[in-house]
Amino acid sequence: MVTIYDVAKKANVSPMTVSRVINRSPSISEKTRLKVEAAIRELDYIPNKQARSLISKATRLVSLVIPDISNPFFTRLTRGAEDKALEAGYQLLLGNSDESADKEAQYIELLLSSGVDGVLLAPAGDGSAAALNKLTKRGVPFVFVDRIAEGAACDRVIGDNADTTGRLVRHLVSLGHRRIALVNGPSSISIARERLAAFREALQREELGFDPALVIETHFKQDNLEDIVRQLVTLAPEARPTAILAANNFIGVNTIRALRQLDLAVPEDISVACFDDPEPIPEYNPFLTVAAQPAYEMGYKGMQMLIERMERAAPDAPRTVVLASDIIVRRSTAAPPSSRL
Amino acid sequence: MVTIYDVAKKANVSPMTVSRVINRSPSISEKTRLKVEAAIRELDYIPNKQARSLISKATRLVSLVIPDISNPFFTRLTRGAEDKALEAGYQLLLGNSDESADKEAQYIELLLSSGVDGVLLAPAGDGSAAALNKLTKRGVPFVFVDRIAEGAACDRVIGDNADTTGRLVRHLVSLGHRRIALVNGPSSISIARERLAAFREALQREELGFDPALVIETHFKQDNLEDIVRQLVTLAPEARPTAILAANNFIGVNTIRALRQLDLAVPEDISVACFDDPEPIPEYNPFLTVAAQPAYEMGYKGMQMLIERMERAAPDAPRTVVLASDIIVRRSTAAPPSSRL
DNA sequence: CTGTTAGCGCTTTCAT
DNA sequence: ATGAAAGCGCTAACAG
Numbered sequence: 001m002v003t004i005y006d007v008a009k010k011a012n013v014s015p016m017t018v019s020r021v022i023n024r025s026p027s028i029s030e031k032t033r034l035k036v037e038a039a040i041r042e043l044d045y046i047p048n049k050q051a052r053s054l055i056s057k058a059t060r061l062v063s064l065v066i067p068d069i070s071n072p073f074f075t076r077l078t079r080g081a082e083d084k085a086l087e088a089g090y091q092l093l094l095g096n097s098d099e100s101a102d103k104e105a106q107y108i109e110l111l112l113s114s115g116v117d118g119v120l121l122a123p124a125g126d127g128s129a130a131a132l133n134k135l136t137k138r139g140v141p142f143v144f145v146d147r148i149a150e151g152a153a154c155d156r157v158i159g160d161n162a163d164t165t166g167r168l169v170r171h172l173v174s175l176g177h178r179r180i181a182l183v184n185g186p187s188s189i190s191i192a193r194e195r196l197a198a199f200r201e202a203l204q205r206e207e208l209g210f211d212p213a214l215v216i217e218t219h220f221k222q223d224n225l226e227d228i229v230r231q232l233v234t235l236a237p238e239a240r241p242t243a244i245l246a247a248n249n250f251i252g253v254n255t256i257r258a259l260r261q262l263d264l265a266v267p268e269d270i271s272v273a274c275f276d277d278p279e280p281i282p283e284y285n286p287f288l289t290v291a292a293q294p295a296y297e298m299g300y301k302g303m304q305m306l307i308e309r310m311e312r313a314a315p316d317a318p319r320t321v322v323l324a325s326d327i328i329v330r331r332s333t334a335a336p337p338s339s340r341l
Numbered sequence: 342m343v344t345i346y347d348v349a350k351k352a353n354v355s356p357m358t359v360s361r362v363i364n365r366s367p368s369i370s371e372k373t374r375l376k377v378e379a380a381i382r383e384l385d386y387i388p389n390k391q392a393r394s395l396i397s398k399a400t401r402l403v404s405l406v407i408p409d410i411s412n413p414f415f416t417r418l419t420r421g422a423e424d425k426a427l428e429a430g431y432q433l434l435l436g437n438s439d440e441s442a443d444k445e446a447q448y449i450e451l452l453l454s455s456g457v458d459g460v461l462l463a464p465a466g467d468g469s470a471a472a473l474n475k476l477t478k479r480g481v482p483f484v485f486v487d488r489i490a491e492g493a494a495c496d497r498v499i500g501d502n503a504d505t506t507g508r509l510v511r512h513l514v515s516l517g518h519r520r521i522a523l524v525n526g527p528s529s530i531s532i533a534r535e536r537l538a539a540f541r542e543a544l545q546r547e548e549l550g551f552d553p554a555l556v557i558e559t560h561f562k563q564d565n566l567e568d569i570v571r572q573l574v575t576l577a578p579e580a581r582p583t584a585i586l587a588a589n590n591f592i593g594v595n596t597i598r599a600l601r602q603l604d605l606a607v608p609e610d611i612s613v614a615c616f617d618d619p620e621p622i623p624e625y626n627p628f629l630t631v632a633a634q635p636a637y638e639m640g641y642k643g644m645q646m647l648i649e650r651m652e653r654a655a656p657d658a659p660r661t662v663v664l665a666s667d668i669i670v671r672r673s674t675a676a677p678p679s680s681r682l
Numbered sequence: 683c684t685g686t687t688a689g690c691g692c693t694t695t696c697a698t
Numbered sequence: 699a700t701g702a703a704a705g706c707g708c709t710a711a712c713a714g
Contacts, residue, residue: 003706004707004709014686020709023709032684049455051708055690055707069419075413079410094435104566113388121687138387238367257625280416281591282594284594284601286628287625342693354701356692356693361700362683391691392691392693395693395707397692648688
């Protein structure tokens, strides 16, 4: 391995001078600098980050911890985070928590020993707070994206769940739907709580009653929704929902699969809309009506805020950035069957 | 920061003893071990990886360099790679090359100074070889996934392009197609070359002539394919293709978009099939007929081979693993218009 | 502008 | 089974 000593010897200077050249110290004569740079090139010298980090306590490593990179929403978010990280000279360590607070905690433990400079996180739930305390204790800043964990005061970039939910409900009501079901994520996750609260408010605003039987809680990654959906569609005709709002793209897609298994046509028999676009590639055969959250921007902005924290360029008080969604109306929503009689 | 010295003092032993406990050295008395472990827990001590790496020359960091995480094929591949890495105690550094050899080279430069133990790579093209030489020179092993760069003898996990192309062509021919176009990726990328060669062989096997006008080279990330597609569909009726084979999911999807813009219906007017499924989530409204490559397995197996290299548990000779695809017939392919008259 | 000294946190080596 | 000394590659702090 080539070290500064090798370079120093070749350039006939002290190791410290080499260090100064690497770090672009201004107090180096042009002549010496050129001499050292030549030696560096000749020897193909690359500074050892481990040694530097040992002194500086900074690694230029950041981590992004998300539930699952396979979900197109998080894929886009990841791409945004990576782009910003690279721009600022940080490298991105990727971790999937699979919506498990345990796996997330394990991962954070790993990060602690890797010495990451910061963590961008879509927490698996409020149970994340314990692991996050360890980060705080070690002075590793973190920022929430998409979701937050209760009990941690830190920067966050989140979607406007109230507004978005309201607009989705508005869309369905404007089509003529009066009984709308919500298939939600676990209430341990902030976005599920916010979406439920906004759902109730939206129903009230539309002067529709709230029927607890039309709200079902499942997991954001649950793929078999047949039982849940059957429960909804086998309600008495006057209680049965004519539209289903799914709290994320996974639930949306799997709701449609379940409806198909139950021989119900979307949107003829029942309408479906969801949060987050399941389509990864600009549309060619899109089906689901969705509230498309700006996932790329969430990742990008979240990383930007994290970098500001790491570089102590942010005010002490936690900041909140709220991003709006686009409602994209596609084929999965239409007027309810009754209004078409 | 808590160091082994702090732990040593608290446990009334020497730092070396603490080091032995951390590293599970067998030559430690049960009693001492317990004492040290208690001190570690009390002080919330976490070993500093930078210091360890400085001595061991290993970082337990691996990198995955792919063209674009946004492509569902690479998303799945990434998930496979991450799962295997975590299993083996490695952390994954993610890099997007955007199909640019320059960006890839820059990224590899970064990796070199980060001291990654190995790199899993879907090279942007044959131009990658130069950057890869630097890895070789520094003794950093790398493994190819999905694609290879000419001029580097290393392990690889690739798809069976010959067989897959043959089966896709077979499918189209069996529907009655006689004139099939290939919209391919750049010939600087191995999979594009292999798919073209296999395409020619398949046509020959099916006793169809090869028409160079029906092969068009574009980029795997090009999103506006209108000109290219127009060029194909405005050929004289007897020369016009009745089916288009797209060399990846992006090209497939954008071919369909372009056809739509040209007011051509798929599959009524023209059939389309492609490599790699553009669907990220188990089917709910799939349209494109595809050759689904086992992306997750590619990532997983590739990472496994890389780990074997890093840990010197592999034979010297480069290994090649070839994985087969599934042909999934969906709605975008049907009999050609002529046969339906 | 350049060099010397010391030490970051840990482990290797050699003693005991 | 345990410890003392030296040093991994680099830079902060000081000296000149």
